[in-house]
Amino acid sequence: MRLSEFRQAIKDEFGDGYGRVLTSDLVLTRFGVTADQALAGGVPARDVWLALCVEADVPESRWYGVGLPVPKG
Template structure:
């Protein structure tokens, strides 16, 4: 998962405004007590940040995995 894909799945899962707000404000224990933005800026892998965000937001496994797949698979193009 690249940074651009991270932002795409965040917006798909939570909505553009709310997703960006979560990424900027919600402290994620899974990435060292940083926000998603801070963790990405510090070099954390986007997939690790996505997992930490899902853990903190208690996203169910089906939803988590739906957005972690290849973007083409999410909309049925694959």
């Protein structure tokens, strides 16, 4: 997952405003820091996304494939 895909997934799942609040304020138990801090520290975007999904109680059916462009063909 690229950072742009992570940002799109946040927007798709939580909206712009709430998504920004979550990534900057919610401490992810798995990492002990916020999503923004984890990303800045080099944690892969996919790992941060999955940890955020767990913390925010996102249904597992929506964990994968979000933020990705629609496949061509």
